[in-house]
Amino acid sequence: MEVRLGPAGIPLACKNCDTIKGVKKVAELGLSAMEVEFVRGVNLSREKAKSLGKAAREVDVVLSVHAPYYINLASSEQEKIKSSMKRIIDSLDRGNLMHASVVVIHAGYYGKEKEKAQEMIFNACEKISEFIEKNSLKTKLGLETTGRESQFGTLDEILSFCKKIKNCVPVIDFAHLYARNGGNINYSEIFDKLKKIKLKRIHSHFSGIKFKRTLTGGNEREHLPIRKSKGIEFEKLAKEIIKRKINITIISESPLLEKDALYMKNIFEKLGMRF
Numbered sequence: 251m252e253v254r255l256g257p258a259g260i261p262l263a264c265k266n267c268d269t270i271k272g273v274k275k276v277a278e279l280g281l282s283a284m285e286v287e288f289v290r291g292v293n294l295s296r297e298k299a300k301s302l303g304k305a306a307r308e309v310d311v312v313l314s315v316h317a318p319y320y321i322n323l324a325s326s327e328q329e330k331i332k333s334s335m336k337r338i339i340d341s342l343d344r345g346n347l348m349h350a351s352v353v354v355i356h357a358g359y360y361g362k363e364k365e366k367a368q369e370m371i372f373n374a375c376e377k378i379s380e381f382i383e384k385n386s387l388k389t390k391l392g393l394e395t396t397g398r399e400s401q402f403g404t405l406d407e408i409l410s411f412c413k414k415i416k417n418c419v420p421v422i423d424f425a426h427l428y429a430r431n432g433g434n435i436n437y438s439e440i441f442d443k444l445k446k447i448k449l450k451r452i453h454s455h456f457s458g459i460k461f462k463r464t465l466t467g468g469n470e471r472e473h474l475p476i477r478k479s480k481g482i483e484f485e486k487l488a489k490e491i492i493k494r495k496i497n498i499t500i501i502s503e504s505p506l507l508e509k510d511a512l513y514m515k516n517i518f519e520k521l522g523m524r525f
Contacts, residue, residue, distance in 0.1 A: 251495040253523065254312050255515050256283030257507035258455070269294070270305045277309035280525070281511050285314045285501045286350065292318065292340040296347055303348035312499060313350040314392075314453060317341040323374040324358035324367035324402065331374065334358075338378055338391070345389040351499070352392035352453050354421045357402050371402055375415050382417040390419045392453060397426035397461065397470030404430070409443055420447065422454040425473065425503070428482045429461035432468040435482060437490040451497040456514065457504040458482060475506045476513060488517050 260272030267275065269286060276284045286302070288294070294302070306313050318341070321334040341353045357375070360367045378391050393411060396403030405427060408420045422444070428435040444452060458479025460471040476484055491498055504510035515525065 251492075252451075252497050253491065253518060253525070254283040254499040255511045255518075256281040256285070256311065256499075256501060257511050258285045258316065258501050258503045259287040259507065261508040262506070263508060269298075270302055273302065273306045273311050273313070274309055276311050276508065279508055279512065280515070281508060282310060282525075283312045283314070283499050283501060285316050285354070286345075286348070287316050288318050288337075288341055288344075289316070290318060290320075292337060292344060294344050296344065299344040299347035303350075307349065313345075313348050314499070314501065315341050315345040315348075315350045315353045315389075317353050317355045319356065321355055322358040324361060324370040326361065331370075335374065335378070339381060342378070342382065342387055342389055342391070346385075346387040350389050351451070352390045352419060352421065354392040354394050354453070356396055357393055359400055360402060367402060368407070372411060372415070375411060375418055379415050379417040387417075390417050392419050392421040394421040394455070395423045395426050395430075397423070397429040397459070399430065399464060399467055399469055405440065405443060409447060412447055419449065419453065420444065422452060423456075423503070424454060424487065425457045425459035425479075425482060426455075426470060429459050429468050429470040432463045433461065433481055437487050441490060441494055441496065451499065453499050453501075455501045455503045456484060456487070457502060457510065473503050473505060475504050476502075476510045484514055485517050485521075488514070488521055488523075492518070492521055492523060 264275040393408045458474030502511035
C-alpha cells in the first residue's frame with residue numbers, strides 16, 4: 251500500500267518559483283506528488299518538461315498533469331473539438347516527457363443531446379488512445395469525475411469508458427462527486443465500483459467544496475479549504491483507504507494547496523500510517 255499526497259500546482263509557500271523549484275519545495279515539505287497545471291494553455295517547453303521530470307525523480311515526487319480547462323470534445327463547433335484535441339495531445343506529449351502518470355481532462359458538456367455528446371467524447375477518447383499507442387507514451391488519459399450536471403463525468407460514465415478504451419483511466423474527484431450528488435458521498439461504494447477496473451493505483455483529487463442543490467443532485471460552485479466544508483469528511487476517506495490497503499495519489503485542489511495536502515497527511519498519520 252502506498253499513499254502519495256501533494257498540491258495541484260506550485261506550493262503557495264514557494265514564492266516566485268518556477269515548476270522545477272515547486273517540485274523541490276513539495277519534497278522539502280514531506281509531500282510526494284504534484285499535479286502540473288496547464289490551466290490556460292500548454293505553456294511548458296519540451297526541454298523544460300524533460301528537466302522537470304528529472305528533478306521530480308531526483309526527489310521522489312510523482313507528477314501528473316491537468317490539461318487546460320478550455321476543452322469540449324462534444325462541441326457543436328468542429329474547430330473547438332480540433333483545438334481541444336490539440337490541447338490534450340500537447341499535454342500528453344509534455345506529460346510523457348516529464349514521466350507524468352496521467353493527464354487529467356474535463357472531457358466536455360452534454361449540450362442538448364446527451365447520448366450524442368457521449369458518443370462524440372467516446373470517439374475522441376479512442377483517437378487519443380490510438381495516439382498514445384502509436385507514440386508509445388507511458389502517460390495515460392485521465393477522465394475526471396465532474397461536479398456539474400451539465401458536464402460529462404459521472405462515475406458510472408467514466409468507468410464505462412475506461413473499461414472499453416485502452417490507455418484511459420478514471421480520475422476520482424471526491425469533491426465533485428459530493429457536489430454532484432447533492433451533498434452525499436459513499437466512499438465504500440466508490441471503491442467497490444473502482445475495484446472492477448483493477449487499477450494498480452488510483453489517481454484522485456480532494457478538497458472542500460461549495461455547491462448548489464438541484465432537484466436531481468447538485469452543481470459545484472467553488473473549491474474550499476477542507477476544514478471549511480462539512481459533510482465530505484476526509485478522515486472517513488482515509489479510513490476506507492487504509493482498510494482496503496489502496497495504492498492512491500491524492501492531489502489537494504483546496505485553495506490552501508500544500509497546507510491541506512499536509513493536513514491530509516496528518517490525518518493518515520493520526521490513523522497510524524507512516525510515510
